[in-house]
Amino acid sequence: MLELTGADVTGLLGKVDLVDVVREVFLAHANDRTVLPEESCLRWTNDQGESCRSLNMPGLVEIDGRRTAGTKIINASLGNPDRGLPRAGGIVLLFDVTTARLVCSMDAAHISAGRTAAVSVLAAELLWARPARSIGVVGAGALAEAHLDLALRRWPSVREVRLHDQVSERAVRLAERLGDTYRTVAFDVASSAERAVRDTELIIPVTTTTTGYIPADWIAPGTVTVNVSLDDLLPDAFSGADKVIVDDWSLVAADTTRLLGRMHRSGDVLPPPRHRTPADAGRPAPAVEVAAELCDLISGAATGRRSADERIVVNPFGMSLHDVAVAGKLYHDHLGGQDQPGRQDHLEPHDQGH
The missing domain is CATH 3.40.50.720 (NAD(P)-binding Rossmann-like Domain)
Structure with missing residues (x-):
C-alpha cells in the first residue's frame, strides 16, 4: 500500500483544480454514478473533559468512466489547539475496485480543507x-x-x-x-x-x-x-x-x-x-x-x-465523495495508480446514491 504524508499531499494538490473536481462529483451524484452511505460517528469525552469524535466517511464515485472507492477517517479533539496540535486530522484510504484491497493511504488534512473550500467557492459562484x-x-x-x-x-x-x-x-x-x-x-x-x-x-x-x-x-x-x-x-x-x-x-x-x-x-x-x-x-x-x-x-x-x-x-454537510475523488485524482493522474481489470459498468440499484 502506498502511503503519502501531509507534505506529499500538499505538493500534489497544487496540480489539481479542486473546484473542477468537486463540480464533476456533483454531476456524477446527480446522474446516480455515486454511492454515498451514511457516515458513522464515534463520540466521547476525554480525560480532560473535552469533546472528541471519530468520523468514518466512505464513498464511491464514477467520473469519466473511472470508479474510485475509498473512505475518509478523520478524528478531532476540541482541546488540541491549546496543545499546539491541529483540531482534526486523519487519513483517506483508497480501495482497488476489483479486489477491494487497500492501495493507498493519504494524510487527510489538506484534502479535507481543500475540498471543503472548493465546495464553498463553487456554491458562491453558482449563487452570487x-x-x-x-x-x-x-x-x-x-x-x-x-x-x-x-x-x-x-x-x-x-x-x-x-x-x-x-x-x-x-x-x-x-x-x-x-x-x-x-x-x-x-x-x-x-x-x-x-x-x-x-x-x-x-x-x-x-x-x-x-x-x-x-x-x-x-x-x-x-x-x-x-x-x-x-x-x-x-x-x-x-x-x-x-x-x-x-x-x-x-x-x-x-x-x-x-x-x-x-x-x-x-x-x-x-x-x-x-x-x-x-x-x-x-x-x-x-x-x-x-x-x-x-x-x-x-x-x-x-x-x-x-x-x-x-x-x-x-x-454543505460535507460529502466523502469529494475527499475520495480528490484522493483518486492524485493517485491515478499524478502517482501512476492503475485501474484494475474486471471493472463493472453499473452500480447495483440498492447501492446507488441519493
Whole structure:
C-alpha cells in the first residue's frame, strides 16, 4: 500500500483544480454514478473533559468512466489547539475496485480543507448576484485560510476581507499572511462576529462552535452565506432566507446533532422537491423549505438565484465523495495508480446514491 504524508499531499494538490473536481462529483451524484452511505460517528469525552469524535466517511464515485472507492477517517479533539496540535486530522484510504484491497493511504488534512473550500467557492459562484467584492469570515484557522486562499486566487473582484476569531491574535496572523500575497485586498480584523459579517456579500463561518450566534438581521439582502461549520447560524437565519441549498439532503436528514437536521426532525424543514413524499404535500408550511441540492444547480435541474436581493444560505454537510475523488485524482493522474481489470459498468440499484 502506498502511503503519502501531509507534505506529499500538499505538493500534489497544487496540480489539481479542486473546484473542477468537486463540480464533476456533483454531476456524477446527480446522474446516480455515486454511492454515498451514511457516515458513522464515534463520540466521547476525554480525560480532560473535552469533546472528541471519530468520523468514518466512505464513498464511491464514477467520473469519466473511472470508479474510485475509498473512505475518509478523520478524528478531532476540541482541546488540541491549546496543545499546539491541529483540531482534526486523519487519513483517506483508497480501495482497488476489483479486489477491494487497500492501495493507498493519504494524510487527510489538506484534502479535507481543500475540498471543503472548493465546495464553498463553487456554491458562491453558482449563487452570487455578482462576483463578490467583500467577504466576512468568522474563525481564523486552517479552514479559513484554505477558503480565503482559494477564493482570492480565483476572484480578482474581492477588495475587502473581514476576519474575526475569538483569539484575535489568530485573525491578525492570518490577515498578515494573506496580506503579504494579496496586496490589492484590504484585510480588516474585526472586533466581533457581527462586525465581520454584517453587510458583506459573502459570509463564511468556519468555527468549532455548537451554539448558534448569527441571526437573520446580520445578513444583508443579496448575500450568500455558506454555513461551513453547520452550527453558526441561528434558526431565524434559515427561516429568513429566500433560498436554502444543501449539498446532499440524505446526509442532512440523517444527522441528529447539527441545526438543520434537528429542525428537520422537529418538522420545521421541508426537503428539496425531488426528495418530497406525498405526505409532505399535506403538511403545514414549515419554517424552512430547502430549494435544491447543489448537484441540481450544476446539472440544471434546479434554478439558483432569481433576483439580486435574495438572501441565500448554503448548508454543505460535507460529502466523502469529494475527499475520495480528490484522493483518486492524485493517485491515478499524478502517482501512476492503475485501474484494475474486471471493472463493472453499473452500480447495483440498492447501492446507488441519493
